[in-house]
Amino acid sequence: MKILVTDDSAVMRKIVIRTMRQAGFGKHEILEAENGRQGLEIAQAESPDLILSDWNMPEMTGIEFLRALRASGSTTPFCFVTSEGSDEMKEQADAAGALALIVKPFTADTFSDTLGTVVSA
Amino acid sequence: MSVFTELDDDVREELGVIITDVFASVLREEAIVTVNQLPVGPVALARLAVHDMDGDEYATVEVRVGVGLARVMAARMMSISSPGPEDMVDSIAEISNIAGGNVKTLLCHHARLSLPKAQIIDDERFAEAEPADGSTYVRAIVLGHVVQLALHPHAPVADLLWPPETSDATLEPTP
Numbered sequence: 248m249k250i251l252v253t254d255d256s257a258v259m260r261k262i263v264i265r266t267m268r269q270a271g272f273g274k275h276e277i278l279e280a281e282n283g284r285q286g287l288e289i290a291q292a293e294s295p296d297l298i299l300s301d302w303n304m305p306e307m308t309g310i311e312f313l314r315a316l317r318a319s320g321s322t323t324p325f326c327f328v329t330s331e332g333s334d335e336m337k338e339q340a341d342a343a344g345a346l347a348l349i350v351k352p353f354t355a356d357t358f359s360d361t362l363g364t365v366v367s368a
Numbered sequence: 369m370s371v372f373t374e375l376d377d378d379v380r381e382e383l384g385v386i387i388t389d390v391f392a393s394v395l396r397e398e399a400i401v402t403v404n405q406l407p408v409g410p411v412a413l414a415r416l417a418v419h420d421m422d423g424d425e426y427a428t429v430e431v432r433v434g435v436g437l438a439r440v441m442a443a444r445m446m447s448i449s450s451p452g453p454e455d456m457v458d459s460i461a462e463i464s465n466i467a468g469g470n471v472k473t474l475l476c477h478h479a480r481l482s483l484p485k486a487q488i489i490d491d492e493r494f495a496e497a498e499p500a501d502g503s504t505y506v507r508a509i510v511l512g513h514v515v516q517l518a519l520h521p522h523a524p525v526a527d528l529l530w531p532p533e534t535s536d537a538t539l540e541p542t543p
Binding site for chain 2: 255256258304354
């Protein structure tokens with residue numbers, strides 16, 4: 248299984264990947280992207296099975312990334328991992344076809360509970 | 369009335385919860401609110417802007433930690449043994465990003481966040497106990513170090529970068 252982690256912060260990509268491992272999802276291939284535009288390119292080239300993405304990023308935001316992905320016909324499960332969890336953003340994420348929105352700071356349990364239905368341990 | 373000033377006790381308490389939660393979860397260490405001052409000397413700081421679109425006003429959220437703790441943070445967050453200045457800057461930037469997102473959710477209904485900007489500076493001043501500019505400070509102790517979250521209602525934001533606005537071009541279906 249391929250999982251694409253998209254975040255402009257290298258630190259946060261490491262934390263997300265480590266948390267995935269702590270949540271029991273460590274055996275999967277991890278791909279990384281620094282912004283939505285790069286994420287979209289990698290998603291189209293590599294066809295990941297799950298995408299975890301920050302919201303606020305330079306070049307292309309996470310919500311633009313998701314909308315562009317869905318507009319291209321992709322149904323890849325897409326989960327935001329973001330520091331903002333307002334109702335407005337949750338509604339936007341839901342309307343755009345996101346699986347869920349994980350708010351930072353998070354725990355391994357949050358990842359297990361949220362992603363357990365789409366990622367095998 | 370500004371959403372960034374005249375914060376009541378409940379909101380101040382929530383800001384304390386934000387700073388302790390962010391540091392506790394990222395560092396996996398206990399963090400408790402304190403009234404102690406951040407020591408003067410070299411600090412890693414990061415700031416980002418919140419634009420409240422309902423009231424069309426701006427504030428900055430700033431997180432400061434001493435360089436000693438910044439080094440520990442970077443080592444833990446990046447799983448490296450000898451973090452350099454760039455690693456410390458990246459780490460404090462991400463901490464401020466998380467804190468800023470939570471502050472935005474706490475205070476605003478319809479707002480946007482800038483990208484964080486971080487640096488290491490030599491600070492020789494304590495924060496004022498009762499700032500005249502309406503700033504709010506909350507502090508916590510983590511690993512024996514004081515960390516500080518500040519909300520500055522009238523701080524300049526011109527040097528901060530914003531994520532791109534949603535453009536129709538990205539929504540075009542791929543042929």
